[in-house]
Amino acid sequence: MENGYSSKSLPLDAPAGIRIRGPLSDPSLNRILSREALQFVADLEREFRPRVKFNLGCRREEQARYDSGELPGFDPATRELREGDWSCSKTPAVIADRRVEITGPVERKMIINALNSGAKVFMADFEDSLSPTWDNIVRGQKNLCDAVNRSISFEDKARNKHYKLNDKTAVLFVRPRGWHLQEAHIEIDGEPATGALIDFGLYYFHNHSSFRSKHDGYGPFFYLPKMQHSREAAVWNAVFDRAEERMAAPRGSIRATVLIETLPAVFQMHEILYELREHSAGLNCGRWDYIFSFVKTVRAHPDRLLPDRFQVGMTQHFLKSYTELLIKTCHRRGVHAMGGMAAQIPIRDDPAANDTAFELVRADKLREVKAGHDGTWAAHPGLIELVTKVFDDNMPRANQLHIKRDDVHVTEADLLQMPRGVRTLEGLRHNTRVGIQYLAAWLTGTGSVPLYNLMEDAATAEISRVQNWQWIKYGAVLDGEIVAVSVSKELFGRVVEEEIGRIEREVGKKRFESGRYREAAALFARQCTKEDLDDFLTLDAYRRIVKFVPALQARL
Ligand SMILES: CC(=O)SCCNC(=O)CCNC(=O)[C@H](O)C(C)(C)COP(=O)(O)OP(=O)(O)OC[C@H]1O[C@@H](n2cnc3c(N)ncnc32)[C@H](O)[C@@H]1OP(=O)(O)O
Ligand SMILES: O=CC(=O)O
Ligand SMILES: [Mg+2]
Secondary structure, eight states: OBTTBOGGGSOTTOOTTEEEOSOOOOGGGGGGGOHHHHHHHHHHHHHHHHHHHHHHHHHHHHHHHHHTTOOOOOOGGGHHHHHSOOOOOOOOGGGSOOSEEEEEESOHHHHHHHHTSSOSEEEEESSTTOOOOHHHHHHHHHHHHHHHTTOOEEEETTTTEEEEOOSSOOEEEEEOOOTTOEEEEEEETTEEEEHHHHHHHHHHHHHHHHHHHHTTTOOOEEEEOOOOSHHHHHHHHHHHHHHHHHTTOOTTOSEEEEEEOSHHHHTTHHHHHHHTTTTEEEEEEOHHHHHHHHHHHTTTOTTOOOOOGGGOOTTSHHHHHHHHHHHHHHHHTTOOEEEEEOOBOOOTTOHHHHHHHHHHHHHHHHHHHHHTOSEEEESSGGGHHHHHHHHHHHOOSSOOTTOOOTTOOOOHHHHHOOOOOOOOHHHHHHHHHHHHHHHHHHHTTOOOEEETTEEEOHHHHHHHHHHHHHHHHTTOBOTTOSSOOBOOHHHHHHHHHHHHHHHHHHHOHHHHHHTTHHHHHHHHHHHHHOSSOOSOHHHHHHTTTOOOOHHHHHHO
């Protein structure tokens, strides 16, 4: 026994070439990392790792082109595919009506609440809303197994509250991590595993048969995040083919909705659907990552500075164009076009502010349903009734696949048009205050938090980071100041110090001292002031949450 971890806490019979480097203090989790499950994910890793790495290399090459002045656009080489007549496989009946989907991290109590929420679908998240600590990842898999076999329960002893599933629950979708993230606690042939393949592989291995027996031969269902090109979708499709083949499942039983949430991907929507055509369950407008990606992609273009984050709303031309093109594309190919997440959540202690928040959500959902979306996301169980009503009142059928949107003619210029608005010191302050608090939560194991009455997760925090970076890098001139003020490292340094003070006053000294706020502030400040923008905030932050079994760490 060393530092509280027994060597028995590790699965000792991992197959050759696989090393589990994370501690498993709870023996009930061992089953998740059974020899057979590890063999399944290792086989996927060995087959697909080279393609994942190649694709990440392609991302770097494409970014280098954008950095030298090019802008993304439609690929002339795939024009025929975009213009040709083909359809994706028919959507299974069990997910024909997806009018409201709730999302949330793979946390035990939240899984039960989400499945019971009245939403049609629950997207259980290993991605934007989860801090990928080893414990969260393995425990999340266990929670999902228990949810799929309906044995999940939770006891809140402090509140004397017992949680269990209702008879009728939402259909479960799972979102694995993006291709860029590794799982450092599982090493395969001497290298960290690919996070996406671990999340997908463990979940599929443990749950595929329950799904198929329950849903007419279909499932499990997935959401696929942050892709930039159809070649990445082709890898997912090949992973699905291989998983189905290994488990003797019918081809096309796995279905996945791809989030269009990067700027390069909006020019690839037909191509992405084509690659996944037997496994597709449509596309979704991941608006928050999309805004983040917009800034990231044009990071070397000083004439493309975003206005304050609050002004980059869905009625801005570039976002409206993206959603309309997504609807038209999906409906042409016979699959769902899902809407995105409004950031407002219920505000318990302020009825007037709560009414305003609900009105904003209502307006956002009304815009989505009228545009032709087939369903949308909600961040909180308290919003399900409201969002369902907007869709019920405006979408009499199970979906709107019949609405073709032939009136939509979106060009590259539409998708690249800069949003209008002002840049303010308060915008810089808000980004900083939110970015630091979000990172502090993430470093302590929580990946989605309410901040200033809004849902914040990795995607919204990324907007704060890249917007600050962009303004500092190019010395954005702030609006509304009496004398001309441009953003500099010195000004930002003062803002960070002042905002740390404000955060300490707001959260209280005790919580501030016991949290990781100073570390988060240093990390956030470094990220915002780097000469070259990091691709993802979570790559830098992940190093700080990796926790190896001490004995193994000592040996390295
Ligand atoms: C950009 C994107 O990728 S969006 C998708 C990813 N992001 C998300 O999924 C965020 C999902 N939402 C959340 O995580 C949460 O709603 C938060 C963090 C924003 C707010 O959570 P809280 O502060 O716990 O909210 P609040 O205190 O009002 O919660 C009330 C109850 O609802 C539950 N709840 C809140 N949100 C959810 C949810 N999304 N799913 C399930 N249950 C939820 C809480 O657990 C709590 O349950 P209890 O009363 O049984 O204890
Ligand atoms: O994943 C969703 C997003 O908006 O980002
Ligand atoms: Mg996202």
